[in-house]
Amino acid sequence: MTPATGSPTLDVARLREQFPVLAREMKPGVPLVYLDSTATSQKPLAVIEAMDVFYRLHNANIHRGVYQLAEEATAQFEAARARVAAFIGAAEPAEIIFTRNTTESINLVMRTWAQANLAAGDTIVLTEMEHHSNIVPWQMLAAEKGLKLEFVPVSDDGLLVLPVYEKLLERRPKLVAVGHMSNVLGTINPVAEMSRQAHAAGAVVLVDGAQSVPHMKVNVRELGADFLAFSSHKMCGPTGIGILYGRRELLEKMPPFLGGGDMIRRVRLHEFSTNEIPHKFEAGTPAIAEAIGLGAAIAFLEAAGMDAIHAHEQDLIAYTLDRLSEVPGVHVYGPAPAVRGGVASFVMQAAHPHDVAQILDADGVAVRAGHHCAMPLHERYGLMATTRASFYLYNTREEVDRLVAAVQKVNDIFA
């Protein structure tokens, strides 16, 4: 094994300097090894400073302000929207709706498009590897309307069983809602092909891009997604802002989501008319500084290069699977590195996932333990919990070595 750092196209050492928290020692002599980017990513200086500058120099509420400061704030906010649109290949900025997070983006589709277009007896196709945020909203609507939920099963090696998916499409579902990348298995699902098949069967396709958009090049038109939901905070941006992409023709026909300011064209005492898209779906003062921070995050990611980030993470996951296979009593779930992002969820014979995470933490290695908001997937594998290490552009092979050394320590302690 050659302990090289990352891929030749990503200057990880230079990138790391941009993340102040990565310089932390969790106790004297024990530097932080942050392996929980699937939960939330760390933030580079460019993002922290963009938000700081906004609050110091440009803060005003957006839209309708007739003074210079409000015009500056509006221009920066809308520039962030345009940057998001370009980043995912949307046809125009109006197809980008700002929400609070991926969860709210999916709930928005449930409360608007699905509420208006689905009726008793209609079918929604999901998968067994979905995050709770792409299951529970549909369970809520199914209970209200009498819908049927069908789930594409997951194979032992962490892949969707596509022949079953094709069978389910014969039931002419109205909606296929699928995660692009599993937050537990790291599986990258063949969403472009699944979308093509879903459209041929007459279904609308919602893609949960929470784990894919931050880590690889995602183009909504190549993907064939009618809706794409993702979060700023997992892609180096701030918390508090999420994104819903929707095709214009769908968005225009959808009823509004929340009622209030900004989403209206005109209000009378007993009626209102709605604003144009995307504002129709953005009631109330949005997360302005956060949108500007998100814009800075996208600029940062684009400068690093999405293909280089993906290649770097595939190198890290291949190295991790290789190294962990040397440790007795460790079982890692999920597919081969070729169809997988930088996520390694594992169990150990010797100890419970929480004990593993706690022992790793003592060595500064930050991982997550639990069901990772995917209880049905854990049940599928007969598990209550796993320990999960996940990577981003700032992680290194040396950090994987620290992880593996700490995992070996678990065996020593529980021997």
Added chain:
Amino acid sequence: MDDLYREQIIDHYKNPRMKGTLDPHDISYEDDNPLCGDRLRIDVRLGADGRVTEAAFSGQGCAISMASADLLTESIIGKSLEEMRAIGKDDILEMLGIELSPVRLKCALLSLKVLKAGAYGLAEVHDLD
């Protein structure tokens, strides 16, 4: 960490003294922590004088929750229900001999919650949250 995973805790986790079930029993209660998947049942038998004669626990969980269940069930033998009622969070921490973060505190206190819910009803366990 050396503190947290002291030999005593690992020993009680790997070689529990009180693991099992009692049938019949005077008190039995089972609960789980869906957040981490821990599941725990505690069975208790009382003597004619109302004192605990036997206790056992079963279930699965992390080393902290299992060791605390073993230590707690061991400690209540010979106690009356009134004496048992007085056992609190600090007693569990003292038995374990470690400091715990808020998240791991829930693991350590699961056994006490199960015992008290079984002996006195759920109303008694709110102060342990």
